[in-house]
Amino acid sequence: MTQPAPRPRLIATDLDGTLLCQGGSVSPRTAAALAAAERAGLQVVFVTGRPPRWMQLLSEHIGGHGVAICSNGGAIVDVRQERLLESFPLTAPAAAQVVDRVRAALPGTAFAFEYPAGFSREPGYQVGMWGDDEPHSVAPAEELLAAEAADCYKILAKHPELAPDDFLARARAAVGPLAEITRSSPIALIEVSAAGVTKASTLARWCAGHGIAREEVVAFGDMPNDLEMLAWAGTSYAVANAHPEVLAAVAQHTVSNEDDGVARVIERLVGSL
Structure with a gap:
């Protein structure tokens, strides 16, 4: 029954x-x-x-x-x-490795980072959504991660040329099980969380x-x-x-x-x- x-x-x-x-x-x-x-x-x-x-x-x-x-x-x-x-943040070593691997596999990628207190971004990462006009740090990814990597619970990455699904597939191949990578935007923007999150x-x-x-x-x-x-x-x-x-x-x-x-x-x- x-x-x-x-x-x-x-x-x-x-x-x-x-x-x-x-x-x-x-x-x-x-x-x-x-x-x-x-x-x-x-x-x-x-x-x-x-x-x-x-x-x-x-x-x-x-x-x-x-x-x-x-x-x-x-x-x-x-x-x-x-x-x-x-x-549920990424570990500091994992965040740094994600940036290194994606940058090596997909040159031209620019990164931003979300923390409990706000966000930060590289100069090449263009913002445009509501809420991103608040004060935030702008510097190369390595400098930003050195300052706040332990609290980073999401990495965002944009590519200026790739198709969104292609960017996602290639970034996943580069990063492997080190982190979760997905996307929700119509543009070439991927979103990275800690492994298992x-x-x-x-x-x-x-x-x-x-x-x-x-x-x-x-x-x-x-x-x-x-x-x-x-x-x-x-x-x-x-x-x-x-x-x-x-x-x-x-x-x-x-x-x-x-x-x-x-x-x-x-x-x-x-x-x-």
């Missing part, structure tokens, strides 16, 4: 390209769906590649706990209190601390940095605009982020409880 599926207890959703509309806004329908999920007793956790400094605009939608998993699992953050609860690993840690089984988790995503989380969760959805690799890996799909794909699934879940 087939056992009924466990009642969902937690919704884990990526943000950009998944939950949010173009430009990073929350649509009225999505805001209403998130609020309804919370009222129904479903915990909503944002699991994002964004660093903590890009989360404040979403604080009103984050739910009763106020916590998000940021930087692809590299940090757990209380968004409302603007407080880092836990981080992914959205899935930190979400699993959060769920274990709250007595939530993976079978009770419903996850949503759109890019390669979501793949581990989507594979780990008991139920997963890819939005229609997702990367082809994500669409191929995830059996259940919903409509695009611009058409409130996550909200539509949440509405059905809440209606079935």
Whole structure:
């Protein structure tokens, strides 16, 4: 006899390209769906590649706990209190080796680094997203890592010429098991975390601390940095605009982020409880 599926207890959703509309806004329908999920007793956790400094605009939608998993699992953050609860940094030798190996294999790569206190970057790493106008150090990677490598929980790397998926594949080949490498941007930007640190690993840690089984988790995503989380969760959805690799890996799909794909699934879940 087939056992009924466990009642969902937690919704884990990526943000950009998944939950949010173009430009990073929350649509009225999505805001209403998130609020309804919370009222129904479903915990909503944002699991994002964004660093903590890009989360404040979403604080009103984050739910009763106020916590998000940021930087692809590299940090757990209380968004409302603007407080880092836990981080999972690369070791100083691993961070230095990642830079050396990627630079040797892919000349022209420029690096930036995320820390609990903010970020730093090389002169060749161009910034342009919100939140990056705050004061930060600019110097060669070796100098930046010498100063703060022990606290670095995410390395970012940009290449001026390579196609995004090519950059990702070649960087992974160069680095091997030394660190986790993924991407979530439409440009040639890769994101590096400590070995074993992914959205899935930190979400699993959060769920274990709250007595939530993976079978009770419903996850949503759109890019390669979501793949581990989507594979780990008991139920997963890819939005229609997702990367082809994500669409191929995830059996259940919903409509695009611009058409409130996550909200539509949440509405059905809440209606079935």
